[in-house]
Amino acid sequence: MTETTRPDERFTLASERTFLAWIRTSLGLMVAGIALIHVVPEFANETIRSLIGGLLVVLAGTAAAAGLSRWHVVERALRTGSDMPGSKHLVALTTVVVLVSAIAVIAIIADALSA
Numbered sequence: 001m002t003e004t005t006r007p008d009e010r011f012t013l014a015s016e017r018t019f020l021a022w023i024r025t026s027l028g029l030m031v032a033g034i035a036l037i038h039v040v041p042e043f044a045n046e047t048i049r050s051l052i053g054g055l056l057v058v059l060a061g062t063a064a065a066a067g068l069s070r071w072h073v074v075e076r077a078l079r080t081g082s083d084m085p086g087s088k089h090l091v092a093l094t095t096v097v098v099l100v101s102a103i104a105v106i107a108i109i110a111d112a113l114s115a
Contacts, residue, residue: 007078015074022067025093030060044107052107055100063093 033056037049044052066089073085 005079005081007075011078012075015071015078018074019067019071022063022070026060026064026067028060029056029063033057033060044111048103048107052100052103055096055103059093059096059100062096066093 033053035053036043036056037053040049043049070085070089076082077084
């Protein structure tokens with residue numbers, strides 16, 4: 001597609017702020033994953049910590065990539081006047097966060113029952 005119009009700067013800046021929110025989320029997930037693996041040795045066992053921490057770090061990279069992809073698509077839509085993208089990235093991110101949360105809850109319950 002070729003660029004046909006110059007989008008309103010407010011929309012472009014809003015799109016950039018949204019992208020930065022994806023990056024902040026990504027950094028938060030990465031820090032949480034690394035902290036879980038290295039700073040919280042009391043949580044579950046090493047395998048569970050590594051699994052949950054690893055999933056969070058992978059999710060962090062995925063969120064950053066999804067944010068960049070979405071930013072490109074939104075920027076193109078703003079310039080060409082086409083439809084805005086759907087929310088498939090949001091659904092995928094939410095699904096994985098819920099999955100990681102479920103694993104963490106199971107680990108917490110298992111720890112409590114074994115104590």
